[in-house]
Amino acid sequence: MELKLILGPMKSGKSFELINFFAPLRYTNTPFGLFQSARNVRDASIQSRNGVNLDAIKIHSLRDILQKDYTVVGIDEVHMFPESDVEVVVELLRRGTKVVISGLDTDYRGKLFEVVTKLLELGPNEVHYKRAACENCKKFDAIYTQVYREAVPLTDGMPSVIPEDGTFTYKPMCRDCFVSPTSQLVLKLANIN
Ligand SMILES: [Zn+2]
Numbered sequence: 001m002e003l004k005l006i007l008g009p010m011k012s013g014k015s016f017e018l019i020n021f022f023a024p025l026r027y028t029n030t031p032f033g034l035f036q037s038a039r040n041v042r043d044a045s046i047q048s049r050n051g052v053n054l055d056a057i058k059i060h061s062l063r064d065i066l067q068k069d070y071t072v073v074g075i076d077e078v079h080m081f082p083e084s085d086v087e088v089v090v091e092l093l094r095r096g097t098k099v100v101i102s103g104l105d106t107d108y109r110g111k112l113f114e115v116v117t118k119l120l121e122l123g124p125n126e127v128h129y130k131r132a133a134c135e136n137c138k139k140f141d142a143i144y145t146q147v148y149r150e151a152v153p154l155t156d157g158m159p160s161v162i163p164e165d166g167t168f169t170y171k172p173m174c175r176d177c178f179v180s181p182t183s184q185l186v187l188k189l190a191n192i193n
Contacts, residue, residue, distance in 0.1 A: 001093060001096045001097060001098055002093075002098045002099070002125050003089070003093060003099050003101070003119075003122055003123075003124040003125055003126075004098075004099070004100045004101070004124060004125060004126040004127075004128075005101050005102075005116075005119060005120070005124045005126070005127045005128065006018060006100070006101065006102035006103075006128045006130065007102070007103065007104070007105035007116065007127065007128065007129055007130065008104070008105065008128075008129055008130030008131060008132065008143070009104065009105075009106070009130075009131075009132050009142050009143060009144055009145040009172040009173070010104070010132065010145045010170045010171065010172045011132045011133070011142075011172050012130035012131055012132035012142070012172065013048070013130055013132075014102040014103070014130055015046050015047060015048040015076060015102060016048035017102065017128065017130070018034075018046060018074055018076055018100060018102045019046060019048055019053070019054045021074070021100055022034055022054055022072075022074050022100075023054060025072060030071050030072060031068075031069065031070050031071050031072075032070055032071060032072040032073065032074070033057060033065065033068065033070045033072075033073055033074070034046060034054060034055070034056045034057065034073075034074040034075075034076065035056060035057050035058075035059050035062070035064075035065060035073070035074065035075050035076070036056040036057070036058055036059070036075075036076045036077060037058070037059065037060075037077055037080035037081060038058040038059060038060045039080050040058075040077060040080060046076045056074075056076060061081070061082075061085060061088075062075065062081055062085035062088035062089070063085070063088055065088060065092065066088060066091060066092070069095075070092075070097055071097065071098065072097065072098045072099075072100070073092055073097050073098070073099050073100070074099075074100045074101070074102075075099070075100075075101045075102070075103075076102055076103070077102070077103050077104075078101045078102065078103035078115055078116070078119070079103040079104045079105075079107075079113045079115060079116065080103075081115055082115065083113075083114040083115045083117075083118050085115065086115060086118040086119060086122070089101070089119065089122065090122065093122070101119065103115075103116065104116075104145055105129075106143075106144055106145065107145075107158070108145070108146070108147035108154050108155070108158055109155070109180055109181050110144045110178060110180045129143075131143060132172035133172065134172060134173050134174035134177055135171040135172055135173065136171075136173060136174070136177035137174060137176065137177055139174055141174040141175070142172035142173050142174050143174065143175060144172070144173045144174075144175070144178040144180075145170050145171070145172060145173070146170070146171045146172075146173040146177075146178060146179060147168055147169075147170055148168065148169045148170070148171065149167060149168055150167060151169075153179040154168070155179065155180065155181040156181070
């Protein structure tokens, strides 16, 4: 029925917005479910950096949502799900379910995640593009998430399984400060000349 997307880099308040939307539903008779990828092993609930949290159901595939009838469904960190799971969102909308989804829009290269592209293709009723403070220049203009492997910006591919041992760290970056595979190439060519 209605699709709302909350997109943006790390630390842009996406989870906070999702929690704000769902928190009042706890006091209503509206059947709702909040879901999060089982790949997220760090958090037991959806947590915002403001200290507010809400319990989420851990799932391996969005298909698990279809087992029950919800009026409203929330999905956190949608970038952790495969693009094929967007079929589930289509089915939920067909059933008349309101779907609110949050997640990173771009990957370590600054490219849209496939799953996000597919969601945008559905023609959402609302898209909230959030910004964060750039952790390099401190301007409130960060739209990308820089991924670091041992303090070096990652530009040559992401492992399919991300170790949770602190090898990888994430920082919001603005367009000027973001190091992408393309900007690395430009830098190399400039050095050659
Ligand atoms: Zn910056």
